């Protein structure tokens with residue numbers, strides 16, 4: 078039986094993005110906690126796509142996804158790896174669709190939405206405002222368009238997760254292409270580097286890709302999206318508050334993926350919720366995963382030219398479902414062994430040695 082309002086722990090969440098609203102949508106599942114969202118009107122911000130692999134904890138998001146692909150490719154200048162998944166297709170979900178659904182569920186469950194934190198009556202503050210990004214940190218930065226074409230141009234059954242056949246002069250660079258139909262796609266120029274590029278760089282990369290690789294000369298831009306995601310474990314914005322979402326360590330440093338991990342983090346909050354106690358928030362990645370990610374990031378940062386080889390080798394070594402499980406934080410020891418064996422040995426051993434030296438100094 079749920080507690081009366083006075084018995085519940087009053088939880089205020091700063092921000093109203095993915096983590097805050099995904100949590101608020103599940104308010105009815107928390108018998109002993111009451112939620113207030115401090116909303117700086119994020120829902121009025123632009124739309125974008127969240128990509129993730131279908132996993133058991135993502136049923137609601139999968140149900141309203143815009144498109145799913147059972148086939149995907151990773152392509153380098155000299156190799157094309159195509160994989161098919163049986164159980165874990167890759168999905169694309171519009172941000173507005175997800176946040177709109179979450180907001181409706183939250184309101185129905187009695188969650189309050191305010192513009193500012195009330196001066197009293199809060200027992201716990203969860204902070205979903207983004208963490209600061211220190212200078213020099215590795216970033217995943219991207220800019221892309223949703224486009225339509227006048228003629229058939231895309232294989233709408235196959236998502237292109239990474240295509241490295243593009244200008245590598247500014248860091249690790251690939252094109253991400255989600256074809257919704259034969260005549261419409263999201264196409265993004267994405268870099269892993271420490272410096273964001275000028276707008277014209279991404280734009281030129283997309284235009285060159287479309288004309289040179291896809292064979293599309295004329296297209297119509299229907300939407301633009303861009304983003305900068307830190308590829309690191311960052312300190313949270315305010316150490317005196319409890320961070321959630323990106324500010325609670327949900328971004329997977331090696332991939333920049335966070336949507337799936339945010340939902341995992343909320344599952345953990347739900348499972349660990351106790352009467353009269355503040356909610357407990359944990360980082361949804363293991364220490365082992367974070368250690369391996371730090372080694373991986375060290376290698377690609379020091380030797381960016383290896384990135385196309387590393388990503389294609391990893392995809393080639395795994396089945397489609399294994400690849401999806403790995404990127405969703407579900408790799409067991411056998412899968413980790415396969416991944417380690419797929420990696421070029423010397424750069425990784427050197428990076429492990431360097432991290433060991435850094436730990437000693």
Ligand SMILES: Cc1cc2nc3c(=O)[nH]c(=O)nc-3n(C[C@H](O)[C@H](O)[C@H](O)COP(=O)(O)OP(=O)(O)OC[C@H]3O[C@@H](n4cnc5c(N)ncnc54)[C@H](O)[C@@H]3O)c2cc1C
Pocket residue numbers: 091092093094095096097117118119125126127128129205206207302303304305306321322323324333334335336337339
């Ligand atoms: C364009 C883009 C595309 C992405 N694509 C993917 C993807 O395909 N797959 C994936 O897994 N991840 C993706 N990510 C990464 C990640 O999933 C998102 O960043 C996700 O939105 C993080 O959720 P969050 O709740 O932590 O932060 P946000 O959703 O960014 O929410 C933060 C909230 O804090 C509020 N806020 C900010 N500053 C203040 C302030 N000073 N005071 C009060 N409130 C404040 C904001 O308005 C917002 O409401 C993407 C990120 C971006 C930006």
